[in-house]
Amino acid sequence: MKKYIINSINYNHYKYLITVLDYETNTRSILKELQLEDKCSNCKILVDLVLKTGMGKYRFVQYPILENGMIDNTQAEYVRAEDLRDIEEKVNSILMTEREIVENSTLLSSQKKKLMS
Numbered sequence: 001m002k003k004y005i006i007n008s009i010n011y012n013h014y015k016y017l018i019t020v021l022d023y024e025t026n027t028r029s030i031l032k033e034l035q036l037e038d039k040c041s042n043c044k045i046l047v048d049l050v051l052k053t054g055m056g057k058y059r060f061v062q063y064p065i066l067e068n069g070m071i072d073n074t075q076a077e078y079v080r081a082e083d084l085r086d087i088e089e090k091v092n093s094i095l096m097t098e099r100e101i102v103e104n105s106t107l108l109s110s111q112k113k114k115l116m117s
Helices: 027-032 081-103 109-116
Strands: 004-011 014-020 044-048 060-064 077-079
Touching (some): 014 081, 044 081
Parallel strands (some): 014 044
Antiparallel strands (some): 004 014, 044 060, 060 077
């Protein structure tokens, strides 16, 4: 089973979206194994933790990308979902490429319906 999906998004200062699919795997261990091709200063990744935390205020976390392409997992900051309304549909459609995982997740039925609509 996949542990995550990584997509280029180029939204504001975010270069990538990482959608975590495995609620048991530690997010930091996923980030430690990634080295991104694009190296840029002041760029960040956005991590979608919906399958780990639900659709509340802890769904999205941002991390800076270091100059060597590694992710600085010591600098996590939560991002309000309201600040991402412009890309919400894209974020949810990426998640739905793994529809079976969403259907079998621990999310509430109402949350699954919202994601699938």
